[in-house]
Amino acid sequence: MPELPEVETVRMQLQRKVVGKTVADVEVFHAKSVDNNSNIEDQLRGKTISDVDRIGKLMIFSFVDEDDLFLLAHLKMTGQFFYIDKTGKTIGGGHSATAGDTELPTKHTRVTFHFTDRTSLHFNDMRIFGYVKVATANEVRTARARFGPEPISPDFDCSWFHKKLNKRKTPIKAALLDQTFIAGLGNIYVDEALWRAKVRPTRRSDKLTKKEAAALCAAAGDVMNESIAVGGTTFQHFVDTGGANGNFSDYLKVFGQQGKACERCGKIIKKIRCAGRGTHYCTGCQK
Numbered sequence: 206m207p208e209l210p211e212v213e214t215v216r217m218q219l220q221r222k223v224v225g226k227t228v229a230d231v232e233v234f235h236a237k238s239v240d241n242n243s244n245i246e247d248q249l250r251g252k253t254i255s256d257v258d259r260i261g262k263l264m265i266f267s268f269v270d271e272d273d274l275f276l277l278a279h280l281k282m283t284g285q286f287f288y289i290d291k292t293g294k295t296i297g298g299g300h301s302a303t304a305g306d307t308e309l310p311t312k313h314t315r316v317t318f319h320f321t322d323r324t325s326l327h328f329n330d331m332r333i334f335g336y337v338k339v340a341t342a343n344e345v346r347t348a349r350a351r352f353g354p355e356p357i358s359p360d361f362d363c364s365w366f367h368k369k370l371n372k373r374k375t376p377i378k379a380a381l382l383d384q385t386f387i388a389g390l391g392n393i394y395v396d397e398a399l400w401r402a403k404v405r406p407t408r409r410s411d412k413l414t415k416k417e418a419a420a421l422c423a424a425a426g427d428v429m430n431e432s433i434a435v436g437g438t439t440f441q442h443f444v445d446t447g448g449a450n451g452n453f454s455d456y457l458k459v460f461g462q463q464g465k466a467c468e469r470c471g472k473i474i475k476k477i478r479c480a481g482r483g484t485h486y487c488t489g490c491q492k
């Protein structure tokens with residue numbers, strides 16, 4: 206499952222490539238991928254994409270002059286998008302491409318959107334858990350209501366964050382994973398943000414000081430933004446590199462580093478279970 210920074214990377218690339226494109230036709234190779242909607246081509250033909258937004262890991266395409274027509278895309282376990290420009294050059298993103306997946310459509314292509322300017326967007330999904338489906342404004346509102354604000358949002362309010370933490374008795378790790386509270390941090394990024402903020406994952410949320418909450422707020426945003434930057438590079442070179450996925454190993458300080466010495470203080474990184482997830486922290490500098 207991609208974490209949010211990977212999805213955000215894909216979203217940004219899609220926004221650059223497909224906004225302003227008008228759908229000429231839609232080829233559906235697997236009905237489940239479009240939620241068994243046999244009308245999808247009729248619904249989208251002639252519509253021009255006006256934006257590609259995102260709620261959590263759900264991408265939302267909107268269309269010019271359409272208030273009640275959206276396309277929701279979720280990559281789930283193995284989803285990928287490949288955009289083919291007029292010269293036939295492929296730019297893809299999502300999960301690692303597998304051998305033979307560079308000639309599109311492939312046996313894993315579930316849906317292809319052809320645009321009027323002869324470019325196209327392919328949705329590949331080996332396991333078929335992902336989808337691209339037509340939705341109403343109401344469905345988009347319902348999806349939006351399930352997610353809290355994101356630390357990478359310019360509107361994210363760190364004092365609000367601290368106030369909310371004060372009302373929570375769960376370990377801070379559990380609070381950060383709760384997408385209805387704050388959205389976007391998956392398991393890896395929670396551990397990394399806590400290390401940066403020098404806060405132990407098992408600490409009770411309501412026991413964090415204002416200073417610690419502020420440090421955590423900044424760390425969460427930084428970790429996500431930095432990983433988006435790495436993911437961006439991966440996306441650009443997706444096909445050329447044989448589909449190597451985001452190279453996070455260069456900047457992971459605690460996740461998967463158990464048994465190693467902490468780069469900040471030299472003490473040992475430990476792995477425990479917290480909030481039902483494998484959790485990594487430094488026994489020295491995270492209090």
Ligand SMILES: [Zn+2]
Binds near residue numbers: 488
């Ligand atoms: Zn340390």
